[in-house]
Amino acid sequence: MAIAALAVTALSIVSPLGRAEAAADPVLAYGARIAGDDARTRIVIDMDREPAFSVHYLDNPVRVVVDLPATAFGFPAADLKPIGLFKDIRYGTMDQDSARIVLTATKPVKLVMAKVQADENGKGHRLVLDAEMLPAAQFAELVKQQSWTNDDTAKDVGPVVPMEKPDSGIFLVAVDAGHGGIDTGATASDGVTQEKEITLAYAKLLADRLNAQPGIKAFLTRDKDEYLSLSQRVTIARQNHASLFISLHADTLKQKDIRGATVYTISDKASDKLASEVADRENNSDQLAGAETQAQPAAVADILMDLTRRETQAFSISLAQDVLTSFNGQIAMINNPHRHAGFRVLQAPDVPSILLELGFLSNKEDEKLLLDPDWRQKLVGQLTNAVKQYRASIVANGG
Numbered sequence: 001m002a003i004a005a006l007a008v009t010a011l012s013i014v015s016p017l018g019r020a021e022a023a024a025d026p027v028l029a030y031g032a033r034i035a036g037d038d039a040r041t042r043i044v045i046d047m048d049r050e051p052a053f054s055v056h057y058l059d060n061p062v063r064v065v066v067d068l069p070a071t072a073f074g075f076p077a078a079d080l081k082p083i084g085l086f087k088d089i090r091y092g093t094m095d096q097d098s099a100r101i102v103l104t105a106t107k108p109v110k111l112v113m114a115k116v117q118a119d120e121n122g123k124g125h126r127l128v129l130d131a132e133m134l135p136a137a138q139f140a141e142l143v144k145q146q147s148w149t150n151d152d153t154a155k156d157v158g159p160v161v162p163m164e165k166p167d168s169g170i171f172l173v174a175v176d177a178g179h180g181g182i183d184t185g186a187t188a189s190d191g192v193t194q195e196k197e198i199t200l201a202y203a204k205l206l207a208d209r210l211n212a213q214p215g216i217k218a219f220l221t222r223d224k225d226e227y228l229s230l231s232q233r234v235t236i237a238r239q240n241h242a243s244l245f246i247s248l249h250a251d252t253l254k255q256k257d258i259r260g261a262t263v264y265t266i267s268d269k270a271s272d273k274l275a276s277e278v279a280d281r282e283n284n285s286d287q288l289a290g291a292e293t294q295a296q297p298a299a300v301a302d303i304l305m306d307l308t309r310r311e312t313q314a315f316s317i318s319l320a321q322d323v324l325t326s327f328n329g330q331i332a333m334i335n336n337p338h339r340h341a342g343f344r345v346l347q348a349p350d351v352p353s354i355l356l357e358l359g360f361l362s363n364k365e366d367e368k369l370l371l372d373p374d375w376r377q378k379l380v381g382q383l384t385n386a387v388k389q390y391r392a393s394i395v396a397n398g399g
């Protein structure tokens, strides 16, 4: 198909087929849904039968183009109101035999899944398009590699390429400096030092120490003072096939006498009131930054939970225990230092994840330590030992 054929802006938002020129029997798209956020967005379109389709990408602006056979779009336009990764969604007839959906994105994206599946009730089919954000260079590569041939079919959905997997022998750790940019996190009692600076200093040192270990590689979700939504942090870890995700924080509590490190893993129910308060505050990061957040419709949330494999959870807990063992007698910890709550940043279904509160900026002694470069070295050293221990146990178990 020629690029010149992309007069997509001329498409009407909903274009019922003129009966005269309509294909004899267009596919009926009778329902549509969209859900997600600024890192992942899913579009589902209900159809009365299985269409062949192909996917292409365009740059400037970033667009995902889905070509379909003649299709009658019969759902209300409001059902595909652009949200999340998409700022404009158009669909309509191209010619007698074809229709097109054009998704204009807010940033480089790729479809990590594009497929047609049968409905449970056997009545119709569903076109499912799962988009994820993508580094700009990889999107450019995606655009370059694709071909605009006519023989793309549903079996060959075009350039839906998985990210490159790291060497199988390498143990990759995603180190996440909590907060950043407009989301400053907590502030120290000096009124100047912010949590986002402390977490970045610890994260950089941790990545350096881990990278010095044979067989271990680490990368930062952010290496400068920039805002990342919670979902973006999770997506970056998953796209890079991280073996572990460690999010670093140093928050404040109303109870100024509470001090020491805490390790959190994810769970539906919080282990205690303090854990629940900390999780609420952390999950509020996106709202504070004015980022678009919206409750995920139940269906999408369920799918995400389904994917949260018990195995990943067991590994997360095992990592938390290795951290506590390594800290024991070396780093001050609060009572019951392993707690759990519904942290959104820990929701990667396939990457064991912990959130480490290094200490509390609301406590005088903790604050002094958090700002002390010697203590930083010591804490990061113990954390590095914990990761080494975790990896050794995985290798010993043939993982």
Ligand SMILES: [Zn+2]
Pocket (backbone or CB within 6 Å): 178, 179, 185, 186, 195, 249, 250, 251, 282
């Ligand atoms: Zn925090």
